[in-house]
Amino acid sequence: MRRIGASYVYWYNFKYDQVDHLFQDRYKSEVVEEDKYLIIVLRYIQQNPLSTGIV
Numbered sequence: 001m002r003r004i005g006a007s008y009v010y011w012y013n014f015k016y017d018q019v020d021h022l023f024q025d026r027y028k029s030e031v032v033e034e035d036k037y038l039i040i041v042l043r044y045i046q047q048n049p050l051s052t053g054i055v
Helices: 002-015 035-052
Strands: none
16 A cells, blocks of 8 residues: 555656645554444545535
8 A cells, every 4th residue: 555655646746746745644444343334434435525625
């Protein structure tokens, strides 16, 4: 994941003529064990771009 992320950041910065960090923190994961929580997580993933104004 680190090598893939570094390659992507290098390409992105070259394409958009930037020198910034694209990802600030390490990749984080969390185990989803309950169906109820899974629905909440899926809803968050689906709605996040809308709520942040990306799309």
